[in-house]
Amino acid sequence: MTRPGTAVRDAGLQPERTRLAWRRTTLACSVTAVLALRQALHGTGSPVEVGGVAVIALVWVAFLWVAHRRIRQLTAARPAALTPKAAAGAAACAVALAVFAMAVIV
Structure with missing residues (x-):
């Protein structure tokens, strides 16, 4: 039994999701x-495409x-929160x- 005011975290399936x-x-x-690379490789081979x-x-x-x-961090029993630096890096x-894929395709 837990004391009032203390929360027990039950992650459930959230880390898996x-x-x-x-x-x-x-x-x-x-x-x-892969699609951008495929398009670029079938191009003219200009330095910009390369x-x-x-x-x-x-x-x-x-x-x-x-x-x-991040996927490896989520395997822990109590995974750490995603840092703002990692979130900004992924985004x-x-x-x-x-952007680069669109530049190669267009």
Whole structure:
């Protein structure tokens, strides 16, 4: 029995749902990167396209790194909260990937 005023945290399935959401986001970023790379490789091979491919690959790897770290953190019995720095990094990678993918496609 717990004392009044003390809360017992029951995470339930919330960490699992969050982990699955990170995996879905990673899959969506991977598909975007692959489609952008495919489009760029079938292009003219100009230095701008090659640079775009390099940037897309680097941003994709950076997002994979952030997502993998978070997915591993969620395996703990009591996972730590997502830091604002990690959240900003993931959002920046997703936005940059979308922008560079659009630049390569257009």
